[in-house]
Amino acid sequence: MKCCLLAFDIGGTKISAAILExxxxxxxxxxxxxxxxxxxxxxxxxxxxxxxxLGLSHTILTTHKPLxxxxxxxxxxxxxxxxxxxxxxxxxxxxxxxxxxxxxxxGVPVSVDNDANVAALGEYxxxxxxxxxxxxxxxxxxxxxxxxxxxxKIWHGADGMAGEIGHMVVDPSGPLCLCGKKGxxxxxxxxxxxxxxxxxxxxxxxxxxxxxxxxxxxxxxxxNGQVISQASSQGDELATELMFRxxxxxxxxxxxxxxxxNPQLIVLGGGVTKSGQNxxxxxxxxxxxxxxxxxxxxxxxxxxxxxxxxxxxxxLAETAISS
Ligand SMILES: [Zn+2]
Numbered sequence: 001m002k003c004c005l006l007a008f009d010i011g012g013t014k015i016s017a018a019i020l021e022x023x024x025x026x027x028x029x030x031x032x033x034x035x036x037x038x039x040x041x042x043x044x045x046x047x048x049x050x051x052x053x054l055g056l057s058h059t060i061l062t063t064h065k066p067l068x069x070x071x072x073x074x075x076x077x078x079x080x081x082x083x084x085x086x087x088x089x090x091x092x093x094x095x096x097x098x099x100x101x102x103x104x105x106x107g108v109p110v111s112v113d114n115d116a117n118v119a120a121l122g123e124y125x126x127x128x129x130x131x132x133x134x135x136x137x138x139x140x141x142x143x144x145x146x147x148x149x150x151x152x153k154i155w156h157g158a159d160g161m162a163g164e165i166g167h168m169v170v171d172p173s174g175p176l177c178l179c180g181k182k183g184x185x186x187x188x189x190x191x192x193x194x195x196x197x198x199x200x201x202x203x204x205x206x207x208x209x210x211x212x213x214x215x216x217x218x219x220x221x222x223x224n225g226q227v228i229s230q231a232s233s234q235g236d237e238l239a240t241e242l243m244f245r246x247x248x249x250x251x252x253x254x255x256x257x258x259x260x261x262n263p264q265l266i267v268l269g270g271g272v273t274k275s276g277q278n279x280x281x282x283x284x285x286x287x288x289x290x291x292x293x294x295x296x297x298x299x300x301x302x303x304x305x306x307x308x309x310x311x312x313x314x315x316l317a318e319t320a321i322s323s
Pocket of ligand 1: 166167168177178179180181184186187
């Protein structure tokens with residue numbers, strides 16, 4: 001049997017498992033030796049998720065023997081004990097010792113971390129930030145999250161909360177965020193919030209957002225981040241204003257981050273990053289304006305797409321072997 005690293009990416013709607021042969025120095029093309037994905041049923045809970053995870057570990061390991069396991073979890077994690085604190089999407093995940101469970105089942109070291117940190121590690125080890133000394137990864141989709149890799153290691157912060165750029169305030173007089181503050185990056189830049197703001201404006205003013213209305217055939221409940229992005233590219237004024245605000249908020253956030261931490265690279269991933277060149281241009285220009293002139297600001301797209309957490313989980317497994 002060949003040796004491998006085993007990775008899991010546990011999200012709110014699906015669970016993926018992948019293996020990569022060990023040693024990884026031979027990785028030339030970015031392809032897993034094996035990949036399996038299982039979509040969670042609507043009534044999924046931690047117990048059913050755990051059954052899926054253990055089931056996947058057996059189906060994917062028929063020809064390979066794992067040396068270590070890395071896990072990316074979509075929610076807060078105590079990385080020092082490999083314990084899941086909770087999931088915002090799936091009930092029952094409160095204080096589950098996922099590392100212990102997998103270690104007992106498969107008898108190899110396990111490392112568990114949250115998805116933003118793991119995705120950062122994936123881009124650092126295998127993707128857009130490969131070869132850099134320090135980087136921040138930011139995902140912009142239904143929420144905005146981030147993670148740092150500094151000097152070869154995930155930087156967790158004292159409470160494991162480092163990288164929460166989504167709740168950095170960039171406009172104190174801005175709209176109210178779910179976290180209770182006003183004008184957070186996530187409140188202005190994420191897909192669902194852009195959709196919510198568009199919907200409210202369309203309800204109040206029938207002359208606004210004509211292209212948005214056309215795309216959704218008048219069904220206001222169908223507005224989402226993708227619709228806003230599409231309407232903006234077709235010249236809709238309201239959608240363009242919302243996209244500008246999204247990019248501006250992120251640009252201010254990134255400018256502040258580079259002033260504080262001065263990472264070599266900022267890598268952006270997630271659905272909203274597919275919003276076109278204009279969105280990217282505004283982010284880069286705004287970040288440049290906010291950053292001190294001595295600081296170089298390099299903002300690049302993620303190279304591993306939706307698989308950055310899986311690649312990162314493989315990199316976590318790799319560190320679990322050597323630690
Ligand atoms: Zn917030």
